[in-house]
Amino acid sequence: MPEIENRPYDPDSSEQEIAAISRRISAVDDDIFIWHELPKQTAFSVQVMGQSLREQTQGLDAFYLIADLREAGRPDAEVREAIRENMLSIPNKVHFSALVGGNVMLIMAAKFIISRFGVESWSVTKSMDDSLAEIEKLKKERSHCHG
Numbered sequence: 001m002p003e004i005e006n007r008p009y010d011p012d013s014s015e016q017e018i019a020a021i022s023r024r025i026s027a028v029d030d031d032i033f034i035w036h037e038l039p040k041q042t043a044f045s046v047q048v049m050g051q052s053l054r055e056q057t058q059g060l061d062a063f064y065l066i067a068d069l070r071e072a073g074r075p076d077a078e079v080r081e082a083i084r085e086n087m088l089s090i091p092n093k094v095h096f097s098a099l100v101g102g103n104v105m106l107i108m109a110a111k112f113i114i115s116r117f118g119v120e121s122w123s124v125t126k127s128m129d130d131s132l133a134e135i136e137k138l139k140k141e142r143s144h145c146h147g
Contacts, residue, residue: 006039013044021045022052031063032135037072043082050086062094062142064135066128069110070101080113087117095121095138097131 004020013021024036033056038045057063075083087096096119098110107124114122121138125131 004038008040008042009038009045009048010042011044018048021048025049025052025056027056028066028132031060031139032132033057033063033065035065035067037067037069039071040073041075041079041083043078046079046082046086050090053086054090057090057092060092062092064095064097064138065093066097066099066131066135068099068128069106070099070103072106074109075113083113084116087119093119094142095119095123095135097122097134098124099128099131100124100126102126 004024009017009021021038024038026034026036028034033053035049035053053065087093096114096117098114100106100110110124114124123131123134125134
């Protein structure tokens with residue numbers, strides 16, 4: 001994982017910092033991607049990561065997204081709106097999984113925020129294994145329906 005400091009990033013960030021933010025979107029499989037949220041999100045960092053996700057998923061008919069929020073701080077209203085706009089602008093999401101660990105407050109906040117993303121299928125999980133198992137189950141269900 002690229003080294004990111006525990007501070008907000010803005011449009012004045014260096015090219016290296018912007019590239020490191022972009023690399024926080026990674027592929028687990030051809031159609032499963034992880035959004036490794038920054039400790040201190042900003043509308044700018046959300047835009048950079050959203051663009052990276054759009055580029056990596058371009059041309060896919062469907063994909064699954066896991067947002068790893070375990071290191072993330074609490075987003076303010078501007079960041080929440082930037083996240084919502086990004087999620088609404090990214091086509092072909094089949095399922096959105098928020099990975100939150102055991103933080104009860106984060107679980108509640110994630111459920112509230114995700115409900116505004118315009119995705120039909122979403123979940124909040126405590127571990128990466130749970131997120132991946134859920135996605136594999138959904139993939140099997142989709143292949144039975146579309147196969």
